[in-house]
Structure formats: structure tokens, C-alpha cells
Amino acid sequence: MPASFCLLLALVAAPNDEATLKTLTQFRSEFVAITPGEDPFPRQMIAGSSQQPTVTTPALKPFAICKYETTQELYEAVIGGNPSRWKGPRNSVEMTSLADAEEFCEKATKLLREAKLIDADQELRLPTDDEWEYCCRAGTGTTYSFGDDAKQLDDYAWYTGNAAGNDPPVGVKKPNTWGLYDMHGYIAEWTKRGTNENGLNMTGHVRGGSWKSTAGDCVSAAAAKVSVTTKDDAIGFRCVLAKVPKP
Numbered sequence: 001m002p003a004s005f006c007l008l009l010a011l012v013a014a015p016n017d018e019a020t021l022k023t024l025t026q027f028r029s030e031f032v033a034i035t036p037g038e039d040p041f042p043r044q045m046i047a048g049s050s051q052q053p054t055v056t057t058p059a060l061k062p063f064a065i066c067k068y069e070t071t072q073e074l075y076e077a078v079i080g081g082n083p084s085r086w087k088g089p090r091n092s093v094e095m096t097s098l099a100d101a102e103e104f105c106e107k108a109t110k111l112l113r114e115a116k117l118i119d120a121d122q123e124l125r126l127p128t129d130d131e132w133e134y135c136c137r138a139g140t141g142t143t144y145s146f147g148d149d150a151k152q153l154d155d156y157a158w159y160t161g162n163a164a165g166n167d168p169p170v171g172v173k174k175p176n177t178w179g180l181y182d183m184h185g186y187i188a189e190w191t192k193r194g195t196n197e198n199g200l201n202m203t204g205h206v207r208g209g210s211w212k213s214t215a216g217d218c219v220s221a222a223a224a225k226v227s228v229t230t231k232d233d234a235i236g237f238r239c240v241l242a243k244v245p246k247p
Contacts, residue, residue, distance in 0.1 A: 021115060023077045024108075028117045031064040031241050032179050034135060040178075045134050046141030047221060058130035063242040065127060065135050067180050068170040069093075069187055070104065070237055078108045085233040086167030092187045092236045094167065098204045098228040101126055101190045101237040108239070118241065126192040127240045129223065132207045136183040137220045138176040144184060145176040150215040157185030159218050163211035167233070184218040185209050187236040193228065202228050210234035 036058075037043040047054050073089035075096075076082045083095040096104075105124040112118040127135070138145045146152055154162050156174050163185075171181040188206035195201055203225050209218035212234045226235075 020077045020111075023074055024111060024115055024117060027066070027074050027108075028112065030067050032067050033062070033064045034060075034131075034178075035062045036060040036134070040139065042139050045130070045137060047133060047137075056130075058134060060131060060134060061242070063127075063131060063240050065131070065180065065240050066238045067175065068238065069182055069189060070101075070239060071170055074108075075104060078104055078111060083231070084167070088167065088169060090169040090171075091167045092170055092182070094187055094233045094236045095231045096190075096236055097231050098190050098193055100231075102193070104237075105239060121244050122241055123244050124239045124241055126190055126237060128192045129205055129207070131240060132189065132191050133220060135178065135180055136176070136208060138178040138180070140177075140220070143219050145220055146174075153184065153215050153218060157182070157209075157218050158211045159185040159209060159213050159215055160211070161215060167211075183208055184220075184222075185213060186211055188213070188224065188232075188234055190235065190237040204228040204230075206235055 035041050044055050044057050047056050069092040071090050072082050072084050072087065072093045075093040082093065083100070084091065084093050085095055105126060109118070109124045112124070113120060136145060142148050144150070144153065144156070146156055153159060158168065158173065173182065175181045176183055185208065188210040189208055191205045191207055193201055193204055204227070206224050206226055207222060209222045
């Protein structure tokens with residue numbers, strides 16, 4: 001292979017394009033550090049409903065989670081395309097399967113490392129179910145992160161009660177007390193793929209409800225099982241930044 005062609009491939013792979021680097025740098029700045037067991041982050045999580053709460057102690061290590069769902073401009077900068085139905089640079093990317101979300105995390109990890117925006121022992125991945133719900137609840141044991149009154153949901157979420165049937169920019173509604181936006185409604189979010197006795201599980205979880213969901217399906221405990229190949233204009237994802245697990 002000619003040396004000039006190898007150089008071209010390297011330039012394409014590296015995040016040296018000014019616009020791409022700017023997008024990646026903004027993305028890196030949007031992570032919120034989560035340190036379970038250190039104030040204001042509780043060690044225990046009150047899961048379930050406010051009527052029948054269950055106190056759990058998930059084995060969570062410190063991590064960071066993006067305050068926004070993955071945007072279309074970011075997805076396009078990393079992957080090179082935009083599958084979304086509802087186009088907009090700061091809109092949440094949708095029409096992404098679980099494999100699409102995993103591919104994004106893998107490629108974005110490589111680009112962020114090359115740009116020296118994260119360390120070599122850090123990686124992007126999807127949140128586990130426990131991590132996602134812990135962040136959604138933000139230390140609460142109520143139906144929603146803001147309490148039990150569904151009438152307040154309009155202030156925090158896009159759902160069937162107020163969505164116009166399109167995809168607005170991320171972060172329009174109020175965040176929860178940890179500064180995380182759109183955990184209720186807007187776009188249902190993939191969580192980390194589990195495994196079974198045959199290897200990778202072909203059933204995935206999406207959390208939080210979406211603009212297609214009723215108020216009752218946007219609660220903190222909201223979870224739905226779907227095929228990992230599902231692509232829908234109400235399903236996207238947000239990323240976690242964490243240490244690479246030691247073998």
C-alpha cells in the first residue's frame with residue numbers, strides 16, 4: 001500500500017478536523033461525575049414505586065454520565081452518518097439499534113483517546129440498568145425524580161401529554177437535581193447489553209419512556225424489553241465514561 005494512501009487513512013481516522021475536535025471537546029465537557037457513597041450521591045438506591053419502595057445497594061463504582069442523550073451532530077462526527085428521522089444537530093440521535101449504540105461508544109472512545117480528552121484506561125459505554133436508574137432517581141425514592149405528581153412532568157419531559165410528534169433539541173426541559181436532562185420521556189435509552197448462557201443477549205432494555213409514552217411509562221422505574229435490533233424514532237442512548245474493567 002502506498003505511503004501516501006496510508007497517511008490519508010490516518011488523517012481520516014484521527015480527530016484532527018477542527019469541527020470534529022470541537023464537537024468531541026464539547027461532548028467531553030458535558031459529563032457529570034457520579035460517586036456513589038459520597039455526598040450528595042447515596043450508597044443505597046430506593047427502587048420500585050413510591051407505594052412499594054425497595055431499598056437496594058447496587059455495587060456501583062464511580063463513573064460519569066453525559067447530561068444529555070447523544071446528539072445527532074456528535075453521532076455524525078463519530079460514525080459519519082445520521083440515521084435519525086427527526087433531523088437537527090442538537091436533537092437526540094434516534095433510529096439506532098443497540099449494536100449502533102455500542103459501535104458509537106467504541107469509536108468515540110478511540111477518538112477521545114487520540115485527542116487526549118480521556119485517559120487510556122477510560123472508555124465510553126452504555127450505562128448498566130442500575131447506573132441508569134440511580135442517575136434518573138438522583139437520590140429520590142419517588143415516582144419521578146421530582147416527586148410523585150405527574151402534573152409536573154410537563155416541566156421535565158416530552159411525552160404524549162405535550163410532544164408534538166417530532167424531536168426537539170436536548171436539554172430543553174428541566175434537569176433532575178444532579179443536572180441530568182431528559183431522563184424522563186423524550187427518547188427511550190438503551191442500557192448495557194447483558195449476557196446469558198449462550199453469550200450476548202438478544203433482548204435489550206430501554207429506559208425512561210419517550211415522546212410516545214404516557215406519563216405512567218416515564219417513571220424512574222420505567223423499563224421495556226425489546227429486540228436488540230430494534231430501530232425506532234423514539235429510541236436513542238446516552239453514554240457513561242468509566243474506567244476500563246481490569247481482567
